[in-house]
Amino acid sequence: MTEKKKIIEARNMSVGYGDTVILKEVTFHVNEGEIFIILGGSGCGKSTLLKNLIGLYDIISGDALIDGQNIGKAEGQELVNIFNKIGVSYQSGALFGSMTLLENVMLPLEEFTDLPQDAREMIAAMKLRLVNLEGFEHFMPSEISGGMQKRAAIARSMALDPQIIFLDEPSAGLDPITSAELDQLIMRLAKNLGITFVIVTHELDSVFTIADRCIFLDKVSKGIIAEGHPKELKEHSKVDFVKRFFNREVETNQKEKI
Amino acid sequence: MSAHFQRNDIDSNSSVFKISGVLNSKSVGPVWRQAMLALDDNPPKNLTIDTSEVEYCDGAGIGLFIELNRRQNEKKFGFEIVGLKEEFQRLLNVFDTGKGIQKLKGPEKQEDGLFVNWGKSFCSLLKQLSEEIIFIGSLSCAMIQAIRSPKKKIRWKDMWGAVIEGGIGALPIVVLINFLVGLIMAFQAAIPMKQFGADIFVADLVSLSILRELGPLMTAIVLAGRTGSAFAAELGTMKVNEEIDALHTMGLNPINFLVINRVFAVIIFMPILTLFADLAGLMGGSVVFTSFGYPMITYFNQIINAVQLHDFLGGFVKSFAFALIIASVGCLKGLETKTGASAVGKSATNAVVTGLILIILTDGIFSIIYYFLGI
Structure with a gap:
């Protein structure tokens, strides 16, 4: 059996803000085509890690390789080339409020391709159709629901057909049905288009449904305390916090109080 | 609806504070002041809180009991609550008085010396200045590029x-x-x-x-x-x-x-x-x-x-x-x-x-x- 290509590699990455180190020397990798979840308690640095992986924050030390290219050290055109390989969907959707959904999705195509206008429109409409937003092309972001905004943000992140899509809390604030629809969409895209997904989420239902592998970050040790398939971790993890997290159990002394 | 406070000294070491009525955030204020004043004036070695006539008690009333307990614990004096109805006792248990809630302190601030503060201000000024220089540089480049094409x-x-x-x-x-x-x-x-x-x-x-x-x-x-x-x-x-x-x-x-x-x-x-x-x-x-x-x-x-x-x-x-x-x-x-x-x-x-x-x-x-x- 051939070994899968490591499309993302984090090597001894320390991340944080200013002088504050939130995660210390974490090392992990993401295989091509897998749905990889970053898990952990609140404030453990999941979103910070994600923002370091996509080059928004400066890595304190260590390396983050996206398809073999070091995002922390890349500059100019090399950095733009890396950005063209990835798509990012933010927690808030981060759609441009002054543009329609179609214009939002068309934006990367306008900036990085020389396609004619009708081709750009067609491709953008196709991406919106893929996330079930057909008919909403000319709506403004403020005119659609939060779930639709998140789907539109995924469509925009797919505009240039990236190899990797990063999603920051995609199901946050969504009702269970919309959240399940989003899960189906992610699985469909991963399976049919071979896109690698790196997702930060708290939604355990989503994690068990879509994850191929996950890492579990810890606030106290500032590192990874568990790695593997969530179902395996739920049943066999030796780390008490991880087991409790997956089983939604509170600490024993807290339980007594209730 | 109001709350009432009464102090009964049994002997020189023991007192009973009788608290009655409705203990909520709107009514507990006067009782709180009276109880604390009574405790400061002449702190009994053994304090019993008689709550048998408490009609209603929410978080504010529980806060009063916890504060009394804390003050007694600080002096290593005895404290006991009697007559509390079961529903209020459950509320009290949730706030875990057994451990004794410590008096809140403000966040500890590290006091830096004058020179350290000056240094920090200078560094932040330099950082802001460098960001502004980078912005002016980037803007100038972008404007030249925009004029060219x-x-x-x-x-x-x-x-x-x-x-x-x-x-x-x-x-x-x-x-x-x-x-x-x-x-x-x-x-x-x-x-x-x-x-x-x-x-x-x-x-x-x-x-x-x-x-x-x-x-x-x-x-x-x-x-x-x-x-x-x-x-x-x-x-x-x-x-x-x-x-x-x-x-x-x-x-x-x-x-x-x-x-x-x-x-x-x-x-x-x-x-x-x-x-x-x-x-x-x-x-x-x-x-x-x-x-x-x-x-x-x-x-x-x-x-x-x-x-x-x-x-x-x-x-x-x-x-x-x-x-x-x-x-x-x-x-x-x-x-x-x-x-x-x-x-x-x-x-x-x-x-x-x-x-x-x-x-x-x-x-x-x-x-x-x-x-x-x-x-």
Whole structure:
């Protein structure tokens, strides 16, 4: 059996803000085509890690390789080339409020391709159709629901057909049905288009449904305390916090109080 | 509905505090003060709280019991609650009095020495300065690139949108303010000048002041408040909503994408607005002038004799510099926005204050340059 290509590699990455180190020397990798979840308690640095992986924050030390290219050290055109390989969907959707959904999705195509206008429109409409937003092309972001905004943000992140899509809390604030629809969409895209997904989420239902592998970050040790398939971790993890997290159990002394 | 407090001393070491009635956040205040006063006056070694007549108790009442317990624990004195109804006892258990809640302390602040504080302020100033230098450098490069290939680099649709919104939208206020400035200045000058029979020179005074200084300056002040703050708030909101982050991760430079259009838009409409401002100021002066019985033609003749082309051009050239300052400061402050809703307001305020200071400074520099050029 051939070994899968490591499309993302984090090597001894320390991340944080200013002088504050939130995660210390974490090392992990993401295989091509897998749905990889970053898990952990609140404030453990999941979103910070994600923002370091996509080059928004400066890595304190260590390396983050996206398809073999070091995002922390890349500059100019090399950095733009890396950005063209990835798509990012933010927690808030981060759609441009002054543009329609179609214009939002068309934006990367306008900036990085020389396609004619009708081709750009067609491709953008196709991406919106893929996330079930057909008919909403000319709506403004403020005119659609939060779930639709998140789907539109995924469509925009797919505009240039990236190899990797990063999603920051995609199901946050969504009702269970919309959240399940989003899960189906992610699985469909991963399976049919071979896109690698790196997702930060708290939604355990989503994690068990879509994850191929996950890492579990810890606030106290500032590192990874568990790695593997969530179902395996739920049943066999030796780390008490991880087991409790997956089983939604509170600490024993807290339980007594209730 | 109220709460009541009564102290019964059993002996010199033991007391019973009888607390009764409704213990909620609205009624517990007086009882709290009485109980604490009683405890401070003569603290008993064994304190019993009799709660048998408590009709209602919520978090505020439980807070009172916990505070009494804490004060007794501090002195290593005894404490006991008796007669508490089961439903209130359950509430008490939730707050875990067994461990004793410690008195809250404010967050520990590390006291730095004077020199450390100075050093930190200096470093943060340097950091801000370096960010501003980087912004000016990036903006200059982006502007040069945009001038070289305007079709590709300028987002024309966004730019015209900003011209219409910022320029046409600001026209009424700019015209009104400059009209009033011209009128007030003429009126204030006319009274003393008339005493010397020099009221005809009001036209000279108004025209030179408006064209050289006040027209461009008042327009710049209005736009710093209107357009500069709007740019800062707009870009600040985009920053808070992660839209700027989204641009970064799409490989797009926010300066090329957002700032350039706005800067060129202001550079286009600001001089045009200045022309309208000049005209409005002169019209304001004419109202006072004609009210003295002079015909309009005399007013214009006086202006034509007093004003030379360089007077007008001197003011007009300034408006380009003011435009660059207003737009770039507004955008810079917007892009510097931190997180949170209040950050957007702060950025808008900073944009206006910084913009105004820079406008006045630049005006001063222009005056010195014009003085040496003999203009």
